[in-house]
Structure formats: C-alpha cells, structure tokens
Amino acid sequence: MSLKFEDEYANALDNLASALKRSYEQIKQTSTFSNEFDYSQAIANRLRAFYSSQSAVNIFLGKQVAQAGSDFFVEIVLFFLKLFNDLENLGLKIASERPLQTKRNTIRPDINVWRGDELLAIIECKTQLGWHRQNWDEHFQYREHKLKEVSENAKIFLVVMTSCNWGGFGNDSRVGEQLFCLLNEKWPTDDFLTLDSPIEQLFDKVRAIACV
DSSP states (O other), X not given: OOOOOOOXXXXXXXXXXXXXXXXXXXXXXXXXXXXXXXXXXXXXXXXXXXXXXXXXXXXXXXXXXXXXXXXXXXXXXXXXXXXXHHHTTOXXXXXXXXXXXXXXXXXXXXXXXXXXXXXXXXEEEEXXXXXXXXXXXXXXXXXXXXXXXXXTTOEEEEEEEEOTXXXXXXXXXTBTTTEEEEESSOOTTSSSOOBSSOHHHHHHHHHHHHTO
C-alpha cells in the first residue's frame, strides 16, 4: 500500500511556468505607462534567488556540485528581452537556440532576434568566462564569422553574468557596443552588487537595430 502525501516541492515545480507567465503579465501591465522599469535589477534579483536556492539545496542534500546556471541565465535574459520587445512595441521575434540555417552544423545561438524572416542579431549568454578567459575573443570572432555567412548585416552580442574568475573585458573598445558584463567582480549572492554593463545598454542596441 503506497503512502499518499501532498508533495509541496512537486506542486512548486508544477506552478513554476504559471508563475513565470503571471510575472510577465504583471510587469507588462505595471510598466506600460512608465519608463522606470529596472531590467538590470530585476535580472540580478532573479539570479540571486536562483543561486541562493541552489546553495540551500546543495547544503540540504550534501551535493558538491551546483546545478549549472547557464540555462537559467539565458532564460531570464530571454524573458526580459521579450518583455522589452513588447513594451517598446518593436514587433520583433525573440527565440532561443533557433538554428540559423537548415543545413547540418549550423550554429544555434542562445538568443536570436528576427524581424519577420530577417535575422537582425544573435546574443550569446555566458555566466562567466573562467575556462575560456584566454581565448574567449577567438571564439567570439568565430561565431561572428559564422553569423556573417548567414546574414551580412546581422549583429552579434555577448553578455556575461559576472566578471568573477576572469577579470572582465577591460578596456576593450567593444564594451557597451557588442560586449556586456552585468556584475562587476560580484557573484549574484554577494551583498552590494555593482553593475558593470547594465543590460539596458544591450536592449538599447536591439532597439536601435529594430528601428533601422
């Protein structure tokens, strides 16, 4: 005979997608008549909540390795970029990991930005560049080259969650234009988070592309 019980954790997971949709509509409704919404702070707050919850789970279960936050980071950038698209009435299509071509081995960027069938931009999202801090630019230029094979005029952007463990982009002239790092030498659960490149800078670039 099986023991029936109310699984609060399963219920929380069941309600997660609904909470995400409600959050989207609530922010959209309250921000329609205001330009004051702080996208960077909202992203930082969700990152804090995610990593705090993962830390608590690890402690409780005795896990040594935390769940990867890369997919979550893509999701929240995607969430707020879609929201920005709606609030600004840009009329874009925002997708994730949509292949750029039908042929094999085509790249699947973290985030794609389309106007109809025209590819305008891709956004690559990384939590940090610790493992690739010596050759991240080589990888970035490779992705840019592959993008140009598909669309000569499409733009590529790279947004990194934190400069912890790799030092940031430094004085690279592309900072604020193509390269964005959200948290300046801080982890999302640290106190007194300081922004390096606010996500609004990236969103403004997307808006400028959409309005051309």
